[in-house]
Amino acid sequence: MSASVRIALAPGDGIGPEIMNACLRVFDAAGVLQHLEFVEVEVGQRVFAKGDTRGITDEATATIEDTGLVYKGPMGTPIGGGGKSINVTLRKMYGAFANIRHFQALPGVETLYSKAGVPVDFYVIRENLEDTYGGIEHRLTNDVIECKRLISAPGCDQVHRAAFALADRLGIALVHCGHKANIMKMTDGLFLERFHKAGENYPGIQRADVIVDALCMNLVLRPQQFRMVVLPNLQGDIVSDLAAGLVGGLGFAPSANIGNHVSIFEAVHGTAPDIAGRGVANPTSLLMSGLMLLRHVGLLKQAAIINNALLATLESGVRTADFGDRSREPVGTTAFADAIIANLGKQSTTHAIPVPKGDSPFFIRRPKPHHHTLIQTFEQTKSVHVGCDIYIETTLNPQEIAVRLQGLSEHTPFKLTMISNRGTQVWPTGSVYTEVVDYVRARFELRDMNRAASLGQGPAIHMLGRIAEKFAICDFQPLQYFDGVPGFSLAQGQ
């Protein structure tokens, strides 16, 4: 049979080529390569070394866009200089919005939980594109640097829909949303609200929410109570590494980054420079990520056969140096792959996976977009301007700042209502115990709210100009109501 699905193959840096080679050998032995064509692309350190700060060649970009699928090994990020993480760049450039990681106890991989007989088997779905990972950072003053945390309604919808669709497919009856909406009421509040909205389409799936710090504790105490947790980007990043620790480490956690047009399947660990080139790396994470790829393109039978062979191999005690029974001699990467190949057709006694029938791949591509696709959730809200927050660099004390700003805003539609420092109100009330830095927020609100509908943003910008003549402006944020609801938070203590 001729190959029918093409996949861009990026072996990666460090141990990447060694473990990728092992995985491809297993795929070949299982007959997968009759159905898939892997096209090698140049991405990562080799490209950075040529002075290309994108870390990806034009040919690689074209191949990835053509195939819509990437199987990649770990890639090093240059430390310092202009080069950004190519791993993050790929996910963001191609809109791979949902990071799916499966954490499951494996036979032969001893952990505190396996010894205690506590079952661990759950998914973490991490929003992949937004949050602080926008990397929008600015130095605002001598002492203060900001990182903008953006959470969008359509971004939330994409990841929540993907999570519920996967839960539905896997027969998972309970999905948690992890968040910090008790503190970040608007951003994480939106993430949580959209979680419940997306879940309404799945009445058979129970929804629960959990604050991320409590989630971490409960994952350690009782991991068996979780089946799937959806999280914003940064929280998801941290929780998924914690989760990897429950199942024996990063070497056993597969990962898929799912998007509308391009999906990327990769190991979660890095390039392991300390062992690169020695032929001792563990290919399990990359192989399991490859199994997610096979299932994604419909090769369910082959995925189950390889999965069973991997589990049987782990159960038999064959191990690489990073895990397992230390009284047994470890094997190298190649011998580990050989053992899996020898076990094709066998099953683990404790973790057997049913092998479905049918071995034809299917992969339906959406048409290539010809421009950036606008994704929108709320299209018809009515917003009115009611004031602004103006951020200034100053070392004056709050009382003095207030007097000056009141003077500068005297003949405007706005009155100074609050000054805060690092989010805590310091004027008109506050505590002298609140230490302050050189970055100050001054909130101005309309003297007459009846004028809100007619004012627009012009008067606030005009006032900003006046204040800028006396103070160094670091930032400006309009205050708006959306459908009558304030689109801004209060300061701590306000």
Ligand code: NAI
């Ligand atoms: P790392 O995951 O490469 O290594 C951490 C430790 O785990 C090392 O002791 C390493 O030997 C061990 N290890 C990792 N994978 C292993 C495997 N398959 N078999 C046996 N032992 C393994 O993390 P580190 O050192 O922080 O990062 C090294 C480089 O990898 C950096 O340039 C980093 O940016 C990059 N990285 C890339 C990722 C990706 O491509 N998705 C993810 C994480 C890091």
